[in-house]
Amino acid sequence: MKNDVDRAQVCYGDKYDWYKTERKAEIHKHLSDTLFDYWEVKVKPQFGRLSYRFLLQSGDDRIYYAERWCQETPADYDYGNFEFPYVNEADIIRPPTWVRDAVFYQVFPDRFANGDPLNDPMDKERDKWGNITL
Numbered sequence: 001m002k003n004d005v006d007r008a009q010v011c012y013g014d015k016y017d018w019y020k021t022e023r024k025a026e027i028h029k030h031l032s033d034t035l036f037d038y039w040e041v042k043v044k045p046q047f048g049r050l051s052y053r054f055l056l057q058s059g060d061d062r063i064y065y066a067e068r069w070c071q072e073t074p075a076d077y078d079y080g081n082f083e084f085p086y087v088n089e090a091d092i093i094r095p096p097t098w099v100r101d102a103v104f105y106q107v108f109p110d111r112f113a114n115g116d117p118l119n120d121p122m123d124k125e126r127d128k129w130g131n132i133t134l
Helices: 095-102
Strands: 007-013 023-032 038-040 051-059 063-064 083-084
Touching: none
Parallel strands: none
Antiparallel strands: 007 023, 007 051, 023 038, 051 063, 051 083
């Protein structure tokens, strides 16, 4: 909610070596609307993998917030943090530029003509043409 946090930090590090790589960075209030504050920080993980949790402060109250836990003292483990996995450069899909303007069609020949009713599935397993189930 708006104005419910005075200070925010992100505690981040490598998930496979949390205790040696943990760092903290201040998160800055980027903007606010009538209901919410929006915070932002940029971090660069040392090894590409990112494990992180937040430290939120309001007055004298402090709370650590992670994906699977929320508590007043930091966990003595990194299990349950938010995680952004390492993405290998070779695994990134880069479609060719022509795909941007392409039109693709999915054609289902079995919906146009039934060449052999003997190989049809049982009636209870087959959707009728025009049947819409939500």
